[in-house]
Amino acid sequence: MPTPTPSRIDLAAHLARVRQRAPLVHNITNLVAMNSMANVLLAIGASPAMVHAREEAAEFAAIADALTLNIGTLSPHWVEAMDEAAEAARLTGKPWVLDPVAVGATAYRRTTAARLLERLPTVVRGNASEIIALEAGGPGGRGVDSSDPAEAAEQAATRLARRVGCVVAVTGEVDLVTDGRRLARVRGGHPLMPRVTTLGCALTGVVAAFLVGAEDPFEATVAALACYGAAGQGAGQGARGPGSFAVAFLDALHTLEGDALDALPPLEFHDAT
Amino acid sequence: MPTPTPSRIDLAAHLARVRQRAPLVHNITNLVAMNSMANVLLAIGASPAMVHAREEAAEFAAIADALTLNIGTLSPHWVEAMDEAAEAARLTGKPWVLDPVAVGATAYRRTTAARLLERLPTVVRGNASEIIALEAGGPGGRGVDSSDPAEAAEQAATRLARRVGCVVAVTGEVDLVTDGRRLARVRGGHPLMPRVTTLGCALTGVVAAFLVGAEDPFEATVAALACYGAAGQGAGQGARGPGSFAVAFLDALHTLEGDALDALPPLEFHDAT
Amino acid sequence: MPTPTPSRIDLAAHLARVRQRAPLVHNITNLVAMNSMANVLLAIGASPAMVHAREEAAEFAAIADALTLNIGTLSPHWVEAMDEAAEAARLTGKPWVLDPVAVGATAYRRTTAARLLERLPTVVRGNASEIIALEAGGPGGRGVDSSDPAEAAEQAATRLARRVGCVVAVTGEVDLVTDGRRLARVRGGHPLMPRVTTLGCALTGVVAAFLVGAEDPFEATVAALACYGAAGQGAGQGARGPGSFAVAFLDALHTLEGDALDALPPLEFHDAT
Numbered sequence: 001m002p003t004p005t006p007s008r009i010d011l012a013a014h015l016a017r018v019r020q021r022a023p024l025v026h027n028i029t030n031l032v033a034m035n036s037m038a039n040v041l042l043a044i045g046a047s048p049a050m051v052h053a054r055e056e057a058a059e060f061a062a063i064a065d066a067l068t069l070n071i072g073t074l075s076p077h078w079v080e081a082m083d084e085a086a087e088a089a090r091l092t093g094k095p096w097v098l099d100p101v102a103v104g105a106t107a108y109r110r111t112t113a114a115r116l117l118e119r120l121p122t123v124v125r126g127n128a129s130e131i132i133a134l135e136a137g138g139p140g141g142r143g144v145d146s147s148d149p150a151e152a153a154e155q156a157a158t159r160l161a162r163r164v165g166c167v168v169a170v171t172g173e174v175d176l177v178t179d180g181r182r183l184a185r186v187r188g189g190h191p192l193m194p195r196v197t198t199l200g201c202a203l204t205g206v207v208a209a210f211l212v213g214a215e216d217p218f219e220a221t222v223a224a225l226a227c228y229g230a231a232g233q234g235a236g237q238g239a240r241g242p243g244s245f246a247v248a249f250l251d252a253l254h255t256l257e258g259d260a261l262d263a264l265p266p267l268e269f270h271d272a273t
Numbered sequence: 274m275p276t277p278t279p280s281r282i283d284l285a286a287h288l289a290r291v292r293q294r295a296p297l298v299h300n301i302t303n304l305v306a307m308n309s310m311a312n313v314l315l316a317i318g319a320s321p322a323m324v325h326a327r328e329e330a331a332e333f334a335a336i337a338d339a340l341t342l343n344i345g346t347l348s349p350h351w352v353e354a355m356d357e358a359a360e361a362a363r364l365t366g367k368p369w370v371l372d373p374v375a376v377g378a379t380a381y382r383r384t385t386a387a388r389l390l391e392r393l394p395t396v397v398r399g400n401a402s403e404i405i406a407l408e409a410g411g412p413g414g415r416g417v418d419s420s421d422p423a424e425a426a427e428q429a430a431t432r433l434a435r436r437v438g439c440v441v442a443v444t445g446e447v448d449l450v451t452d453g454r455r456l457a458r459v460r461g462g463h464p465l466m467p468r469v470t471t472l473g474c475a476l477t478g479v480v481a482a483f484l485v486g487a488e489d490p491f492e493a494t495v496a497a498l499a500c501y502g503a504a505g506q507g508a509g510q511g512a513r514g515p516g517s518f519a520v521a522f523l524d525a526l527h528t529l530e531g532d533a534l535d536a537l538p539p540l541e542f543h544d545a546t
Numbered sequence: 547m548p549t550p551t552p553s554r555i556d557l558a559a560h561l562a563r564v565r566q567r568a569p570l571v572h573n574i575t576n577l578v579a580m581n582s583m584a585n586v587l588l589a590i591g592a593s594p595a596m597v598h599a600r601e602e603a604a605e606f607a608a609i610a611d612a613l614t615l616n617i618g619t620l621s622p623h624w625v626e627a628m629d630e631a632a633e634a635a636r637l638t639g640k641p642w643v644l645d646p647v648a649v650g651a652t653a654y655r656r657t658t659a660a661r662l663l664e665r666l667p668t669v670v671r672g673n674a675s676e677i678i679a680l681e682a683g684g685p686g687g688r689g690v691d692s693s694d695p696a697e698a699a700e701q702a703a704t705r706l707a708r709r710v711g712c713v714v715a716v717t718g719e720v721d722l723v724t725d726g727r728r729l730a731r732v733r734g735g736h737p738l739m740p741r742v743t744t745l746g747c748a749l750t751g752v753v754a755a756f757l758v759g760a761e762d763p764f765e766a767t768v769a770a771l772a773c774y775g776a777a778g779q780g781a782g783q784g785a786r787g788p789g790s791f792a793v794a795f796l797d798a799l800h801t802l803e804g805d806a807l808d809a810l811p812p813l814e815f816h817d818a819t
Contacts, residue, residue, distance in 0.1 A: 031304055031577055032323050034577050035580075035581055035743060039742065039789075042740075043787065043789070049648065050578050053654060055622070055652075055654040056654040056655065060651060072323070073323055073326075076326070076328070077621065105329075105333060106324075106329035108328040108329040195316065196315070197308060242523050242524065243316070243519065243520035243524040246520075247790055247792075248789060248790075249789065250787055250788050251790050254741065304577055305581050305584050306581075309581060346596055346598060346599075348623065379601075379602035379605045379606055380602070381605075469585065514796060514797030514799075514800035515585065515588060515796050516792065516793035516796030517793055517794075519796075520793055
């Protein structure tokens with residue numbers, strides 16, 4: 001019998017698990033995101049490591065607790081290392097998350113993302129344009145910023161989740177999470193979040209951290225997005241622009257607790273159609 | 274009849290154009306600058322993308338609205354991608370900006386910069402040492418920090434602008450902009466700006482953003498430098514050091530408007546000699 | 547007659563030397579650390595440069611005042627450039643510092659670190675797990691975060707210092723510095739420091755800056771760690787989390803002076819056993 005669609009999720013319990021386990025998250029991410037992703041992972045209580053050389057990526061992926069692959073700044077050696085790291089994660093039973101940055105923009109990204117999808121990610125996280133382009137396998141979208149509302153990606157996300165057998169998270173003003181059978185909407189965050197670079201890339205790492213030790217990847221992904229949104233909502237209160245927002249966001253992740261989680265708009269759960 | 278030397282520039286109109294168009298700026302920049310350059314471009318209202326693989330750099334340059342090339346952390350594959358991206362920008366009529374970081378320091382930088390100059394950048398932006406070394410084509414200057422006052426680079430800048438047929442911006446305590454015929458001096462900024470890494474590299478991206486849709490690259494470059502200086506001047510007011518300055522600077526770029534622009538010392542325009 | 551074990555060190559004099567000379571520190575460091583390391587070096591008064599291409603690394607190392615090599619994000623071309631840069635530093639009499647990030651985690655790191663040790667670094671700086679693994683030459687430790695208290699690494703540090711003829715700095719809650727004959731303990735810092743990524747990597751650059759023009763590498767290393775700890779201690783006072791701590795830390799490095807240095811717990815000096 002499949003897990004029923006939940007009516008609520010104990011966010012504080014998911015967050016406590018991350019902080020208690022301090023999972024080692026191995027990231028082959030883009031060059032823009034490396035520093036901010038590491039700081040975000042440290043702030044939420046995880047232990048980040050960036051290791052991309054073919055000479056050690058698979059060996060490291062087998063040691064780590066989870067893996068993330070981000071195609072934002074590719075090069076041929078990295079693509080090979082990503083492939084081997086994903087295979088090592090699969091063989092050792094570690095969760096891994098694919099972040100198909102600007103996948104619609106070039107043929108190289110489409111080819112690479114399609115190849116990585118065959119390694120069966122636990123979760124795919126992207127914005128609406130990226131999920132639509134990834135599912136379609138064709139061109140679309142110019143850059144790293146989304147031009148489609150999250151809702152428009154619902155159908156693409158559901159199809160992709162069913163085809164790959166993974167969870168798909170479409171993040172935007174309202175986040176959408178589906179495993180092809182269940183669907184959740186997460187509200188929160190702040191309008192300044194897209195004005196700080198790589199907060200989406202860093203969220204991919206947070207999703208990976210929440211997957212470690214979780215029974216249900218769908219619930220863990222929803223919890224990760226909700227905690228991220230709660231921190232963003234809190235950080236936005238005193239921010240004077242994207243500089244002070246970014247600082248307050250790391251502080252908010254580090255100090256996140258019940259009050260901020262309770263301030264989130266309620267999560268919505270549905271059966272996927 | 275050539276455009277006359279302006280007596281003033283409508284800075285607010287240039288800034289409004291950037292925010293309205295949100296140009297996609299493609300950057301092959303150095304590894305130190307990537308994150309801060311992306312944040313600066315987002316704060317001013319542009320959309321940054323970092324794409325350096327030969328497999329996709331030219332394809333992406335043809336999609337983007339403008340291109341910047343920065344030689345701060347070279348490697349052979351990047352140099353080839355830069356060359357192809359510059360050619361793609363030229364063929365599709367997109368403006369592009371060359372940032373010759375520490376060009377005088379090594380033979381590899383001199384060779385690479387000379388090769389990129391042949392791709393006819395719209396603008397070259399550097400500090401005084403870099404512009405002097407780039408124009409001379411020989412060694413000079415040790416690192417990334419300038420050891421010549423901006424004024425000393427005036428002759429080199431004018432010669433370089435005439436030879437290449439581009440705009441040359443020499444940034445420092447007083448910025449200098451010339452297209453070989455006209456010359457502007459821009460004052461503003463703050464003494465803490467050179468104590469925050471890669472603010473010069475990020476400015477190169479801002480110049481590219483201002484070039485998109487501008488009629489006159491000389492005026493657009495002056496406007497970019499003036500807006501940057503106005504944000505720096507504002508950010509310096511409450512800063513306690515380079516950490517708080519960097520945060521306030523992003524906030525100031527994001528919220529930049531008439532008051533801060535009016536607080537700048539007046540722009541100076543001359544005919545170049 | 548060997549230099550006697552000091553009973554105190556004039557921290558302000560070491561700091562003044564760095565600020566007066568503004569040494570050019572050449573770093574081949576990991577991709578996560580580049581931006582924050584550059585900002586830390588600028589804040590303390592040094593001039594950072596990141597140059598990793600084989601085509602120019604040795605040429606640049608010969609120009610710079612000091613060199614640091616960090617194995618955090620290796621790739622084969624970088625390893626070759628590191629080797630050539632270390633050789634150039636040795637030949638031109640420049641101090642250089644090795645940072646063996648997560649050396650115990652993979653065979654590639656162990657091999658690379660062992661090869662670089664043969665180039666005779668002036669100082670090795672790492673956390674306890676890293677120094678133990680480096681000295682043993684075998685596997686150990688999972689990631690970049692330390693799982694051994696600094697004290698446990700004392701024996702490994704002393705052996706390594708004697709074998710290589712260098713200074714070894716083991717940083718953690720209490721820092722340990724030894725040249726195999728003398729030993730110092732440095733207290734200071736703040737519990738938020740390990741929650742900000744690459745502050746350890748950046749410290750490696752600060753050690754290099756303090757070595758330039760110093761008579762005694764042991765004393766200079768102790769002074770670098772003490773100044774860093776004093777800035778951290780000061781920065782922690784108003785921090786609300788790792789975001790605001792990182793900002794305050796750069797401000798504190800930039801404005802560091804006698805009061806903050808005097809607030810440090812006293813340095814401890816012993817003969818090594």
